[in-house]
Amino acid sequence: SQQGEEDPQALSIQEGENATMNCSYKTSINNLQWYRQNSGRGLVHLILIRSNEREKHSGRLRVTLDTSKKSSSLLITASRAADTASYFCATVPLEGGYNKLIFGAGTRLAVHP
């Protein structure tokens, strides 16, 4: 069963605007990761945030994590047409071993010039 649920399912914005995507999950986690998938391509790792971290930045990306609410958000600032892609959150559960990722269904982002 899927761990993460992204919201919204689809997002359409203009270039220069900010895009915010949310992810909720069900069980305790070791870490949460965000991936990007361009149409017809594989997934690319964007950022990882550990359960003891609250916020992380990478370039135009800002990720927050609220373990009490079991939720995370991904903010892309000053979006570009090249940011058009699907974005997935994936969690690594606290229980169990190894680096197994549990994915949500993703948010489809369209950035219009």
Place this chain on the structure above:
Amino acid sequence: NAGVTQTPKFQVLKTGQSMTLQCAQDMNHEYMSWYRQDPGMGLRLIHYSVGAGITDQGEVPNGYNVSRSTTEDFPLRLLSAAPSQTSVYFCASSYSRGKGETQYFGPGTRLLVL
């Protein structure tokens, strides 16, 4: 480095046929895994391996076999293809089996089972 490579890129099978999806990585990664992606859903874990000779089942293993005879290769075998196995298959690897390691994904194999 080529990273994670997958072959073929696209395959059409008839129900009942068998085939092997190939996955290779040249990064000396310990951990490798197979996912399937269906429309409107995220990726679901099929099988994974924590090293040569060691494999285990993921969330949706039925109808698939794997083996890991070398560090580099992790093939996925469909024993008797069914239309429900129509999907996009992704192979991924990470440096170690530990939690928190970045996973690197291959470009995917699109499989259509008629």
